[in-house]
Amino acid sequence: MTESLKIALVLTASTGGIGRHVASLTPRFAAAGHRVRVYAPETTARAHGFAGADVRPPAELRRLSGADVLHAHGYKAGGLAVPVRLLRRTPLVVSWHNAVLGLDRQAAAARLLQRFVARGADLTLGASSDLVQQARWCGARNARLGPVAAPALAAPTGDRDAVRAALGFGPDRLLVLTVSRLAPQKNLGMLLDVAAEVRADVRLGFVVVGDGPERNALQDRIDAERLPVALVGSRNDVPDLLAAADVALLTSTWEARALVAQEALLAGVPLIATKVGGVPELVGDGAVLVRSGDAPAAARALRHLAELPFLRAELAARGRAEAAAWPDEDAVAADVLAAYHSVLR
Structure with a gap:
């Protein structure tokens, strides 16, 4: 039997993917x-439980x-952990889940923090290969890929036709589904550009699930241009919406291992x-890929x-085959x- 470990996990605020990942591990x-302790804000702990x-x-x-x-x-959690690692000499692993985007002062400060964390960790795990490379550029002494699994997708419980009908979709209309926080990184302006490109095609309608700071601006543009897009919050x-969708x-x-992409393929x-x-x-080849911002290609x-x-x-079918190979x-x-x-050795 493997020796029992005392494991300390550190998070900052996360009601989304990072918290779900840790809640899967505990x-x-x-x-x-193993004995596990999680250091996390109350909102994060309340959202995920960490059984x-x-x-x-x-x-x-x-x-x-x-x-x-x-x-x-x-x-950011690494920034809290590195001083403790130096003081207590406890081996430190840091998982990078997100990239730093933008060129403003906030992004510059975040990149400085990344360098501090990369150089202070014994091992850096990147959720995607580009994050691994970024950690190495920042001075990580040891960095490798550390995949994050999507939680098992729950089976749909609603009737597909009833779910579609409630959203205004009959049998001859294709439901294009996006599940996303309404935030700049998600580039939902591109989604509206795609909707504008195909708005003359009455077979196509868009449903966006999620909320966020850009909701009002997106709704204003949808109304002004009469786009076939519904923001449903x-x-x-x-799972019911995925079962009702024709395309995601x-x-x-930027994304590392986008949860919605994993759920769509699954x-x-x-x-x-x-x-x-x-x-x-x-x-892999389980999806159609287009350049960021290339709405005409997506359309x-x-x-x-x-x-x-x-x-x-x-x-x-190709998507399901790709998903079957994921850890x-x-x-x-x-x-x-x-x-x-490996770090204990």
């Missing part, structure tokens, strides 16, 4: 006999003692996505999928434990 670590772990506020991290390994998720029935659309300027929904970050290595792909049902079926949550947890043992 019960698996506990089931393997199997003792949850503490980040302020208590400075009193850390007795841990065998410290694992920070995100470079946050929903807790994404991802327009982000659900067998044909995906059109921007060729950014870790998306190409994630989806052409959408028209082809609308006109040729066999293409949608083929793309869905599941158990495999990812085992990979992270192997990373811990």
